[in-house]
Amino acid sequence: MAYISRGFRGKRAKEREDARLPPGQYLVDGFPVLSAGPTPHTPLDEWTFSVDDEAATLKTWSWEQFRALPSEEIRVDISCVTKWTKLDTAWEGVAIDTLLEGVEHRATHLMAFSDGDYTTNLPVEDVLDGKAWVAFAYDGQPLEAEHGGPARLLVPHLYFWKSAKWVRGFRLMDHDEPGFWESYGYHIYGDPWREQRYAGD
Amino acid sequence: MARAAVRGRLNWTLGEVVELIDETPRVRSIVLDVPDWPGHRAGQHVDLRLTAEDGYQAQRSYSIASSPEDARLTITVEGLPDGEVSEYLVGELRRGDKLELRGPIGGFFVWEAVSGGPLLLVSGGSGIVPLMSMLRHREAADATIPTKLVSSSRSWDEVIYRDELERLAAAANGPEVIHTLTRSQPPGWTGYARRVDGAMLAEVAWAASSMPMTFVCGPTSFVESVAAALVLLGYPATSVKTERFGPTGG
Numbered sequence A: 001m002a003y004i005s006r007g008f009r010g011k012r013a014k015e016r017e018d019a020r021l022p023p024g025q026y027l028v029d030g031f032p033v034l035s036a037g038p039t040p041h042t043p044l045d046e047w048t049f050s051v052d053d054e055a056a057t058l059k060t061w062s063w064e065q066f067r068a069l070p071s072e073e074i075r076v077d078i079s080c081v082t083k084w085t086k087l088d089t090a091w092e093g094v095a096i097d098t099l100l101e102g103v104e105h106r107a108t109h110l111m112a113f114s115d116g117d118y119t120t121n122l123p124v125e126d127v128l129d130g131k132a133w134v135a136f137a138y139d140g141q142p143l144e145a146e147h148g149g150p151a152r153l154l155v156p157h158l159y160f161w162k163s164a165k166w167v168r169g170f171r172l173m174d175h176d177e178p179g180f181w182e183s184y185g186y187h188i189y190g191d192p193w194r195e196q197r198y199a200g201d
Numbered sequence B: 001m002a003r004a005a006v007r008g009r010l011n012w013t014l015g016e017v018v019e020l021i022d023e024t025p026r027v028r029s030i031v032l033d034v035p036d037w038p039g040h041r042a043g044q045h046v047d048l049r050l051t052a053e054d055g056y057q058a059q060r061s062y063s064i065a066s067s068p069e070d071a072r073l074t075i076t077v078e079g080l081p082d083g084e085v086s087e088y089l090v091g092e093l094r095r096g097d098k099l100e101l102r103g104p105i106g107g108f109f110v111w112e113a114v115s116g117g118p119l120l121l122v123s124g125g126s127g128i129v130p131l132m133s134m135l136r137h138r139e140a141a142d143a144t145i146p147t148k149l150v151s152s153s154r155s156w157d158e159v160i161y162r163d164e165l166e167r168l169a170a171a172a173n174g175p176e177v178i179h180t181l182t183r184s185q186p187p188g189w190t191g192y193a194r195r196v197d198g199a200m201l202a203e204v205a206w207a208a209s210s211m212p213m214t215f216v217c218g219p220t221s222f223v224e225s226v227a228a229a230l231v232l233l234g235y236p237a238t239s240v241k242t243e244r245f246g247p248t249g250g
Helices: A063-069 A096-100 B084-092 B125-140 B162-170 B198-204 B220-232
Strands: A048-052 A056-062 A072-079 A086-094 A109-114 A119-124 A132-139 A152-154 A167-173 B013-024 B026-034 B046-049 B057-063 B072-076 B098-105 B119-124 B147-153 B176-181 B214-217 B240-245
Touching: A048 A096, A063 A132, A072 A132, A072 A152, A086 A096, A096 B057, A109 B147, A119 A167, A167 B176, B026 B084, B026 B098, B057 B072, B057 B125, B072 B084, B072 B125, B072 B240, B084 B162, B119 B125, B119 B220, B125 B147, B125 B214, B125 B220, B125 B240, B162 B176, B214 B220
Parallel strands: A048 A167, B119 B147, B119 B214, B147 B176, B214 B240
Antiparallel strands: A048 A056, A072 A086, A086 A132, A109 A119, A109 A167, A132 A152, B013 B026, B013 B098, B026 B072, B046 B057, B046 B098
8 A cells, every 4th residue: 555645746647648658657758868887989880780699609790781781660668767758759770580580599588788888688589579679760860879879779668778778789598697787686577567677576 | 797686676665754954945855764774875766656645656766865874864856847756855745744765776876985996976966966975975984085076066056965065075084075166156266167077077087097986977968978078088988887867857
């Protein structure tokens, strides 16, 4: 039973939007920025994206090769564990399905890795079948560095820390293990609709 | 990478408001007695949950301002225009009210006296709150680790914890406190009067060669520019820990 906060009324979202708001979240119009350290700036001619397994690099793309892959426009709601939700964000990116095409593996999980030593773990089934992308454009413009450019992961059905900024590849694993924030007490999976913010939620 | 200790679920608990301190015209500290508080480390935050009579709820995160050594838990809140939670906390909340909270949360933006230094803290506006927890912890732990705080505020009246910062800075082995006032300055002000930039940090921050541990907290644009300037000054990116709050929020 929640404690009633004397004198608190709150500002509710419109009913129509309310249904799209996961529990404990509130709507924002802006695009807040959160990250653990300075924004890295990797020049495009040094940028690569790779798919590794525990032993070796299986595939790698230069920026040019990556941008030549088929891409999609994506319109999704995003929810940050710090409580904001932004509706109808517009992205362009390459589906993870495309990146894993022809890769033979028996991985159950993957660890995305980024510039700045950031990592985050995801079940493989959560990034397949059009559920996740490596995004390079936001609102029709190249993705800004502070929002994770040149490219970031986009996994909109999980809290947004799973959508790793400045992503440079992922490592396929036959087990789950915590990434960066997951090691600091955040939830191992992070479903906003089940309000899985912190370990044990 | 440090792994946090495995722990159970963070449960909601009740804290009673035992003191309210108006730090500036828009910023208020809320001192809570939280019987179940499991303890925290300097730099961590709590989630707070308000519930209206009809069951509507709103949650926000707030940085902890008190030191781990303090028996009472203090958060400091800036009232944001239209902020549904912060307006309530700054305007409506009274002594004796209770607040639902859970925490502590976050284990990365954390400093402990045993972590060493030298320590560089850079704050923009209410970004000083988690850094104040570090300074209070430093004092409570009798640490002598060389420490500098570069604090950016709009005006002298908007410097949060101003008197306490003066007291800390005047103490033997106290931190060095460097203020910059970006919008207005009192008569006779001889300190900095502009946004924190690379030239200012080159003058007042530790040399990169002394391998400082650095914590930067403030609005996004502030953190972006300060962190980038520190990297240009030779600070390893991994030594600069940042925490940002966006232009929107509660």
